[in-house]
Amino acid sequence: MLKQAEAQQGPVTVLPIGKRSQEYFAHHGADLFTEEVLLAADVSVGECFALSRKITEGYLKGDYDAVKLCYTRFDSMMTQTAVTMEVLPLTIEPTEEQKAAARRSQILYKPSSEEVFRAIIPEYVAGIVYGAVCESVASELAARRTAMDAATKNAGEMIDHLNLYYNRARQAAITQEITEIVAGAEI
Numbered sequence: 001m002l003k004q005a006e007a008q009q010g011p012v013t014v015l016p017i018g019k020r021s022q023e024y025f026a027h028h029g030a031d032l033f034t035e036e037v038l039l040a041a042d043v044s045v046g047e048c049f050a051l052s053r054k055i056t057e058g059y060l061k062g063d064y065d066a067v068k069l070c071y072t073r074f075d076s077m078m079t080q081t082a083v084t085m086e087v088l089p090l091t092i093e094p095t096e097e098q099k100a101a102a103r104r105s106q107i108l109y110k111p112s113s114e115e116v117f118r119a120i121i122p123e124y125v126a127g128i129v130y131g132a133v134c135e136s137v138a139s140e141l142a143a144r145r146t147a148m149d150a151a152t153k154n155a156g157e158m159i160d161h162l163n164l165y166y167n168r169a170r171q172a173a174i175t176q177e178i179t180e181i182v183a184g185a186e187i
Contacts (some may be wrong), residue, residue, distance in 0.1 A: 011066065015051065017043060017133065040140070043133045045126070052126035059088050060118075067125070071132035072139040078146060080139035087128055090121070 015033035016022045022037045033054075038047070051091070058064050066090040073081045111119075 007160050010065070017136075019156070040133050040137050041066075043129055043130075048130040048133070049126040051120070052122045052129060055127055056088070056118075056122045064088075069128060072136045074135045074138040079141045080143060086130070087125055088121075110163065 011031060013033050014025045014030045016025050017038045017040050019039065020035055022032075055064075055067055059067060062141055066086060069085045069087050071083060071085075073083040142156060
């Protein structure tokens with residue numbers, strides 16, 4: 001899968017979050033953004049801001065053509081969906097009314113658009129990353145809870161089934177003893 005992505009789009013740099021994903025991408029020879037193992041449950045807002053600054057700096061330098069985020073979206077307790085979201089480049093198309101208003105406007109904006117990018121976009125990316133991490137953690141917990149509920153239900157059914165067998169065997173043994181006692185008394 002990684003080789004297919006490289007063949008279609010060029011080299012891919014991966015920032016895995018979680019031990020299993022780190023091992024998977026390291027085993028498959030992916031270029032890793034960092035060698036540090038980040039655990040989703042332990043990722044803080046501060047770490048997301050630090051990562052987003054590094055990501056946006058790399059994007060501005062031209063190290064990356066695009067930044068995509070793959071995570072598990074929490075839909076409900078029973079449904080979690082794998083999602084890919086393009087974070088950078090931002091594609092916001094203004095409407096014709098907004099374009100016309102911008103042409104008529106006599107307002108000069110300071111600081112420059114590049115300074116705004118350097119200030120706002122890392123915060124935006126950090127918020128998106130942190131939200132995705134939180135949704136992934138919630139999805140994992142929901143999947144675990146669903147699995148544990150199913151295991152508890154299956155164990156309860158198994159116990160009921162085994163109790164039925166045990167009671168039948170006990171009843172058969174009692175009936176056997178009563179039959180033997182009655183047969184012995186008739187002799």
